[in-house]
Amino acid sequence: MKRAAAVLFAAMAAIGSASAQTAAPVIVEDFKPSSVNQPGQPYPQVNSQGYVRFRVTAPDAQAVKVSLGLGGRGGTVLTRAADGTWTGTTEGPLDEGFHYYHLTVDGGTFNDPGTLNFYGSTRWESGIEVPAHDADFYALKDVPHGRVEQVLFPSASTGTQRRAFVYTPPGYDQAQRARYPVLYLQHGWGEDETAWSNQGHANLIMDNLIAAGKATPFIIVMTYGMTNDVRPGSPGGLASFDIKPFQTVLVNELIPYVDTHFRTKADQGHRAMAGLSMGGFETKLIAPKNLDKFAYIGLLSGGTVSVDDVNGTPGYKEKVKLTFVSFGSRELEGRGMGGPPGAPRADPRATAAALKAAGINSVFYVSPNTGHEFLSWRRSLHEMAPLLFRN
Incomplete structure (x- = not known):
């Protein structure tokens, strides 16, 4: 019985360990405005882990998405709040450094009014800076x-x-x-x-x-x-x-x-x-x-x-x-x-x-x-x- 209990305990521990490994990461709520935001604009924001949080105001929109990188690879779907703002956080941290991005609002491509624009992908794109340890x-x-x-x-x-x-x-x-x-x-x-x-x-x-x-x-x-x-x-x-x-x-x-x-x-x-x-x-x-x-x-x-x-x-x-x-x-x-x-x-x-x-x-x-x-x-x-x- 003792041996069976030990085996059962080990199996449960292994299951618990696996669950812990697949659990959603804890996002640290120390977000700060990106260094390349427009003056006085609070969003987008970056936290100490490299996650990015976006917020835009589009009260009449039906769908808002952020596409990151040259050519708009990847994407973060934003969620609408009662006040007409749309907010979302990247699924994972971004690499340190500079990244292009743009908004897709009801199928149309737009720049984020909260940040500065940089010429890339043959157009002016929004940009975000994830602080680098060697900046x-x-x-x-x-x-x-x-x-x-x-x-x-x-x-x-x-x-x-x-x-x-x-x-x-x-x-x-x-x-x-x-x-x-x-x-x-x-x-x-x-x-x-x-x-x-x-x-x-x-x-x-x-x-x-x-x-x-x-x-x-x-x-x-x-x-x-x-x-x-x-x-x-x-x-x-x-x-x-x-x-x-x-x-x-x-x-x-x-x-x-x-x-x-x-x-x-x-x-x-x-x-x-x-x-x-x-x-x-x-x-x-x-x-x-x-x-x-x-x-x-x-x-x-x-x-x-x-x-x-x-x-x-x-x-x-x-x-x-x-x-x-x-x-x-x-x-x-x-x-x-x-x-x-x-x-x-x-x-x-x-x-x-x-x-x-x-x-x-x-x-x-x-x-x-x-x-x-x-x-x-x-x-x-x-x-x-x-x-x-x-x-």
């Missing part, structure tokens, strides 16, 4: 700040005036005789030239690195990487994107404009190109074919550079001073066909190691616990910037 490197601090300014440059090849944003480092306006290296930094698919300073905080990352003496001061140029109307839903999608027109804009029009209008070190050894996602794809297509222009190459969730790529590019070994490749860890978890956006088909760790073995200055970085998202790319820029333009 200090892109925080706004009491340090000397650089300046981000809009410039309009003529493009004869497209028959337009095109826009770029230019970051000049702290002290640029005062040091009238100083000249600076330049990084041409490209955005991702569906984004535009505002992305790296708005979503990416590239200027704050650089300000903090320079203030800490960890990076050489340099100029960053960010421009729109598309020259046609290709969209994700259009025939062929990104596969039909022709790089040649944008290469003409960048190499033949923008670089000469920047070298004329800013105090640059206008030579190959002081010029870099990098980009996230599609911007990395563009970098890989443009920079190796223009090694008289670029000495540093960075692909952030934008593919890899293999030994075959190097061997097939005359002058790569001699002229390229750094090949930087990075991914979010969740992208590597889904490596191969059917994985998340940005997932590489080949093993980028092995590719980077092969480059090192071949004598190439190759640096490979993985952002922990992030996917195809801006915290991966903020961290990647933070890792890459100190490696650029070193003596």
